[in-house]
Amino acid sequence: MATECVFCRIVRGESPAGVVYRDEHVVAFHDVAPQAPVHVLVIPRKHVASVLELEEADDAAVLAIHGAIRQVAHLTGIARTGFRVVTNCGPDGHQTVFHLHYHVLGGRRLGWPPG
Numbered sequence: 001m002a003t004e005c006v007f008c009r010i011v012r013g014e015s016p017a018g019v020v021y022r023d024e025h026v027v028a029f030h031d032v033a034p035q036a037p038v039h040v041l042v043i044p045r046k047h048v049a050s051v052l053e054l055e056e057a058d059d060a061a062v063l064a065i066h067g068a069i070r071q072v073a074h075l076t077g078i079a080r081t082g083f084r085v086v087t088n089c090g091p092d093g094h095q096t097v098f099h100l101h102y103h104v105l106g107g108r109r110l111g112w113p114p115g
């Protein structure tokens with residue numbers, strides 16, 4: 001856990017968040033600046049900076065993240081209409097929070113390719 005990490009504070013319950021799903025490995029909560037009608041972030045409880053930092057020991061968390069994405073899709077009503085899962089990595093990927101997170105976006109027709 002990183003003391004100063006904003007997402008670690010959410011995991012510890014020290015910062016408010018609109019949590020939609022949580023389990024042993026992950027927490028999922030509404031993005032504070034939504035880019036679509038549904039915009040949920042799925043994060044591992046463990047502090048991992050980005051997808052580049054994942055190790056084999058994180059396999060269970062990676063599997064749980066995918067389970068959580070499915071749960072979020074059903075709980076928010078976008079499973080039927082479709083959605084996008086994005087993880088930004090590094091400067092070109094426009095990553096701004098350095099705790100691994102997966103954006104789950106839906107509720108409108110999304111553009112492609114991304115900007």
Ligand code: AMP
Binds near residue numbers: 015017030095
């Ligand atoms: P990224 O640019 O991929 O690193 O995305 C970081 C995301 O975290 C952005 O969409 C922010 O709006 C979101 N965010 C930052 N702080 C919070 C917070 N305290 N609660 C919820 N979402 C946040």
